[in-house]
Amino acid sequence: MNKDIDLHHDPIRKLLFKMTTPGMLAGLVITSYSLLNMVFASQLGSVEVASVAFVAPLFVMIQAFASGVIRGGVSIIATLLGEKSPQEASAYAIQLRLQILVLSVLFCGLGLLLLPFILGIANLSDDLYSQSLIYSQILFLSIPMSLVHLLYESFFRSQGKMGIISKISIFGIVCNVALNALFIFVLKFEIDGLAYATLLTTVIQMLVAVVIYHRGQHEFSLAWRTPAGFSTAQIWRKLMIVGLPLSFSQASTHFGFMVLNIFIVQYGYQAVAAFAIGNAIHSLLFSPAKELGAGLIPLMAQNWGRGSVERVRETIRLGMIYSVVFGIASGILIQIIKYPIARFLTKDDVVTYQHIMNYVNLVGWTVIAWTIFHTLQAIFNSFQKTMFTLFVDVVRLWGLRIPGIVLFYAFIPSMQEYGIWNTMFISNMITALFAVIYFVKVIPPMLDRQACTMNSIESVPKPQSV
Template structure:
């Protein structure tokens, strides 16, 4: 069966649009999934919003850790498909699934028992502790389904099969909204109803994608046993070598939000709720912009594997241009939607409302830097140079964001939570400048070297034909 897109022959401009648009739609829908939870939580009160906001980064951190391994694995698989090594790609896909299953068990079971200690360690109020514990202990059981669903989405993406991604994501948000309404308004649950709705939605999405994947033909096979021609240990080593830098990068980024919550909670649960609502508003458009880089990975990786350097260069150029346009559009749109959404979600709480407007009004403009940064990240990850992501994100979190917050906290306590808003703005802006410099050091020399190697190889083939 011919793949939905021919990553080796179709025009790059069309491919970028077709590869990134479904990912952006899926990113928007996935963010809307959390936004729907926020809408229902806001009907319960600012305490429930703050409780969900306080523990959500922990779950996103675990999901992001597994996502790093998955993205690294997909980059390897896409490169192997480009090199027409389908049996080896199948071996990697099989072991990648086993690795994700192992990670899901490691995350889910200990998490349920460690949660009370984690929440007590950060010193939250009794009310916030009780609500956050109820919500998070239920949600931990959804981790395996979330990670397996995420894996199969990536396997579809590695083959250029993009339509299924946005379709399942849209079904997920509809299902989540219906279940939230049922648990809150019919069964009359409280915050636990939101958690049960997410748990059931995750299970349904996982079952749907397993069914769809099993009833389609693919460019590689995924089973439970790997051919004896390939070393399982070598495959796991390669998957972890490529994936762990991405995992630690994405997980540390969300760990940073946990740290931020520890500071913000000192200004009251209204500030925590405002931070959560503000992030939801930003994420509605930040998340689609972020997915541009993910859409570029299989396109660049497969053409890199085939030695099609001209197509790789064109993809990079157009991908960065596309990300800049999307980022600028997102930044302006965020400023337009912040007022009605903040008013709707704060339920006539003027203090929380003003916090939201101030935060989004400042940080929303960094959607431009965010889009360009993630395009650069996706491009470099396509070459399996995942240390780029680790270095740049480490600088953002530990070199700029957390030190900046500590400086504001120590020397300018009068600015209160606004010190965190300013630090968020500065860290996002400075990070993209650092990423551009790092990118220029790595990618152009690597492309030139590969291009020269391909020219020498072509010349040798011509000489062999002549002789």
């Protein structure tokens, strides 16, 4: 058990602060990383900003697919630790690492092979195509290191060691800023300099995470051979059953952004740049809100594994209160910070600036609903109910967003990009409402059943010693 945090006995309020604050700080840092890339890209021009924006969803979609496998695996590992099964947790961690290594090589190879085709079918202008291809080909080389870093970060998370994650994230953003400044201002690189800075930062972060992890003491071992008595096939099967729904869910979200970009690019590169900058402003507070939910997973999973139903209930109650308060504060703050950030990134580009204002004025408020949604999603994932996550994201993309965009495009073409902004707002609100309904119908009854089971076990009289 982590010396600083006892997930099974410390007060829930104290644990929530310790578990979520470092993760939220890391989320803020990670989002700042994307925003800073936009800042450096804006020094090169609007086409470069649009290129970074167009490639980012494809790159993040691949990361998100592997991240789903990792998150599913971490919920299993945390539950096993709660059940006091460290050897089995070790077996799952070893096989999870092997899965991620295989996926990272596969995604990197396929990505590099298919990039010209993917960018070609998007019907980009010549400038946007050439800049996007240069940036993406270098960026995709970082996929293996990025996924290994995410994996080790999740191993820390499964044991409640959240402070290390935020420290590595802060270290990474400092490296990224320094390397971007070196490549862009000193060595006079162009968009390829942004990609090289990201690649080198990812390598450094991965090495730091791996070295720190293997020098520390943990609740489960991480060797290269699975402990005797555990079936590798069964472990892979469970990792896939739990992780793949999360993978497809998270990947579908970013695939949706790729589809959005294909529609938005029809209104010019300025609209694409505005969408990217608007998303960066929105994500500046959305990512910490998302990490708030992620911090709940090991706390709930370990206590659920121990049968501590009341601690799970308390975690859910306080987690939801925190998410509502943080969501409202974030929605207000986004509307304040949008002006200075948009002005700085657009310089004298009035058209791009106005696009950003239109986008953030509407979509920025959905951070409230989205914070609640991700907290609920973390609750579902803690109980390994990952099929809901897949279902709701598929419905949001294919049942709401894409049909909505097509309808606006076909029947109200005069709205232009406003139709896309409105579709995003509506789909986000409906998704959050659906998650609330699912939570009410599923989670409280499940907790009640588990509480009854535990009470029945405790009420059985123990045999008297002779």
